[in-house]
Amino acid sequence: MYRVLREPLLHFLLIGIGMFVVFAYLNPSSMDDPRRISVSRADLLTFMQYQARAIDGERLNIILDQLPEDKMQKVIDDYVREEVLFREAKSLGLDRYDYTAKRRLVQRMEYTLRDLVDSVDISQETLSKYYAQHQAAYYVESEITFTHVFISTKNRVPEAALLVAERTLQQLQQRRELFNHATSYGDRFLYHSNYIGKGAQTVLDHFGAGFQQQVFALSEDTLNTWQGPILSEYGYHLVQVASIKKGYQPELKEVYARVMSDAQRYEQQKLLDGAIDVIVADYKIFVEKDGITSGSGLASQPVTVTLDAS
CATH class of the missing domain: 3.10.50.40 (Chitinase A; domain 3)
Structure with missing residues (x-):
């Protein structure tokens, strides 16, 4: 045993292991392994929400706690299968060419921004103005x-x-x-x-x-x-x-609830568009002339599009 402990190769190995542990401690992100999948309770609950198309987190928590061992293993296996296929698809670059996946991400971003403008108060003056501008939509034919x-x-x-x-x-x-x-x-x-x-x-x-x-x-x-x-x-x-x-144009009070709902959605969309415009304004947009037909007579070189975020 004493001879083994004196072996230079063992010393080198121990030093290497020590350095690896210290480095990993100081740089935890370096330990990220794309082929390692950690399955947490939060991961399973999120997975179950999307599978069940349900948002009742409390109910899913109860269901998860009551799952028998074989059912729990099935949920874990299904989650791992989905995560593995997702990572493999990303490693192949499939996410860069999938327009459906792109649209899903865009929609999730829009939902996130919509939460910021979810509550809109409509004054009576704003409501009356909206109705005056959109009367045709409420005409009773x-x-x-x-x-x-x-x-x-x-x-x-x-x-x-x-x-x-x-x-x-x-x-x-x-x-x-x-x-x-x-x-x-x-x-x-x-x-x-x-x-x-x-x-x-x-x-x-x-x-x-x-x-x-x-x-x-x-x-x-x-x-x-x-x-x-x-x-x-x-x-x-x-x-x-x-x-x-005979068709007629109803008074605002006859269609009040409908107009209020439409006006709120209209104002929410305006706020959402404004929020997106602010984000877009932070980007530099280049439109290549080649391959794009336009009657505006743009120059052939790339042009910068400046968007007003106001």
């Missing part, structure tokens, strides 16, 4: 309830189709057919026979502008009677309107 008999012009010349429509209208009027009897007449329409409480936009989409304008222009004294023929993009229609509600 006209609504109509009607049924129709469709006479197609697809396999008929227009004159023949019109003649069929006029004869069918006479039958409907003479028999005083009810709202729900329309499907017994005419051709099959591309969309529906009955339209209950539908807005002007729906009628426009299904029939075209000409039909929409004419059917909404029908007077109240024509309600519940057969009218037409009204020409659409597809043919002629015989209509029986049950009700028409």
Whole structure:
């Protein structure tokens, strides 16, 4: 044993180990091993949150404490598997080319900044001003309830189709057919026979502008009677309107809660955009002319874009 202790090689080894320990103590970051994975309770809770898509940390804490040994090992194994694949992907540089991962990081940054502007107080003056500037978004469009008999012009010349429509209208009027009897007449329409409480936009989409304008222009004294023929993009229609509600611009008090919610989101977005502008202003942006088409006549050399952070 004494001879072993006197070996120079052992002395050198012991000195090396001592220096390594001292260096590691003075430089803890140097001990970071990309192939070492430490699994903490916080790591597992975060992992479980994302897997369960839940934010109830207290409940997950209880679940973690109550996991049997085999289930706990399964959670640890799943976490380690994900962490290993993540590190391997980074080592291959895959994170630099994955636009989906980039978008996730951008969204997380936006969420972080959004927390800073989460609470916004809206004064009555600001709310009124917002509503005045965005009234079109709260306009209540006209609504109509009607049924129709469709006479197609697809396999008929227009004159023949019109003649069929006029004869069918006479039958409907003479028999005083009810709202729900329309499907017994005419051709099959591309969309529906009955339209209950539908807005002007729906009628426009299904029939075209000409039909929409004419059917909404029908007077109240024509309600519940057969009218037409009204020409659409597809043919002629015989209509029986049950009700028409004219569109109108509501007063602020009628849509107060909705406007308040929209105004708060609008102000939050303004604050968020301002915060991002401040960050962007700290960067030097170079736009390479080559490969970028522009009608502004920029010079071919890189240009610096200065952003106003105010």
